[in-house]
Amino acid sequence: MEIVWVDRRDGSDRFYLAFPRCLSREQVFIRAKVTPGSYAGRLVERLYRNIFEMSLELKRDYNLYYQLEYDTFYRYLRRRLLLSKDEAAIIAPCFEISAAIIEYKPRHYFLRDDPGRALLEKLLTDEEAE
Amino acid sequence: MKIRAGFVSNSSSTSFLIIAKDDFTPEALRRLMGVDESSPLADMFDELFSSFMGAVRTELDMSKIAIDADIKLYVSEQRRDLSSHMIDRLNAERGRNVTAYLGRLDSETSPVQTFFCTDSFEEENDQVYINGLECAW
Numbered sequence: 001m002e003i004v005w006v007d008r009r010d011g012s013d014r015f016y017l018a019f020p021r022c023l024s025r026e027q028v029f030i031r032a033k034v035t036p037g038s039y040a041g042r043l044v045e046r047l048y049r050n051i052f053e054m055s056l057e058l059k060r061d062y063n064l065y066y067q068l069e070y071d072t073f074y075r076y077l078r079r080r081l082l083l084s085k086d087e088a089a090i091i092a093p094c095f096e097i098s099a100a101i102i103e104y105k106p107r108h109y110f111l112r113d114d115p116g117r118a119l120l121e122k123l124l125t126d127e128e129a130e
Numbered sequence: 131m132k133i134r135a136g137f138v139s140n141s142s143s144t145s146f147l148i149i150a151k152d153d154f155t156p157e158a159l160r161r162l163m164g165v166d167e168s169s170p171l172a173d174m175f176d177e178l179f180s181s182f183m184g185a186v187r188t189e190l191d192m193s194k195i196a197i198d199a200d201i202k203l204y205v206s207e208q209r210r211d212l213s214s215h216m217i218d219r220l221n222a223e224r225g226r227n228v229t230a231y232l233g234r235l236d237s238e239t240s241p242v243q244t245f246f247c248t249d250s251f252e253e254e255n256d257q258v259y260i261n262g263l264e265c266a267w
Binding site for chain 1: 162163164165166168169170171173174175241242244245248251253
């Protein structure tokens with residue numbers, strides 16, 4: 001899984017998460033090692049829903065709506081999402097090898113900075129698919 | 131209409147009440163919150179534990195408080211931070227062999243503490259009760 005953290009310092013901070021294959025809710029819960037129904041269980045449930053159900057999936061968005069307008073995924077990332085060259089250069093190669101590329105705008109403050117990125121990696125890396 | 135030019139602070143705090151039968155430990159907090167020791171989230175809850183303990187302003191040995199005592203006399207410094215729900219809970223614990231911790235988390239410290247300042251929660255098991263409902267975000 002590739003994670004790109006875009007920190008704009010203007011309220012539009014976001015992660016770009018490229019998954020070799022989509023994770024189920026059960027897989028995330030197993031990785032999280034939390035008790036279903038507990039505070040932590042509800043927190044992971046919210047996190048899962050925010051990432052996999054409520055966030056924009058870029059491959060689908062590009063294929064359905066933007067590939068006529070932008071001839072490459074890289075140009076879509078640069079012009080539609082206004083990513084920098086460096087950011088787009090990391091994400092664009094994931095297009096062919098990823099099942100999903102998700103733009104996740106974190107609502108949980110603890111996901112900021114390096115510890116947040118490390119937590120996401122531990123929760124969401126699918127070792128069998130890597 | 132007033133127009134403010136410049137930076138606007140949006141800091142926040144959350145008052146909390148913890149009641150523990152035995153020692154309040156990181157393990158007790160993880161158990162209450164449903165986090166396994168090897169969970170990727172364990173570090174976050176250990177940091178929350180440290181935040182709680184660093185923010186305790188009042189610690190009460192409830193076994194030394196008579197069951198008909200006015201609990202407000204024991205929490206006078208924090209009276210304004212406590213909801214009637216918290217006061218009711220403290221009253222119910224008078225004379226029991228438990229320890230109550232009262233304090234306030236601050237959103238201007240770490241991302242973890244900031245998150246818990248923005249979340250409202252009330253959790254209880256047979257060892258620990260935590261009230262973090264008084265979120266002023």
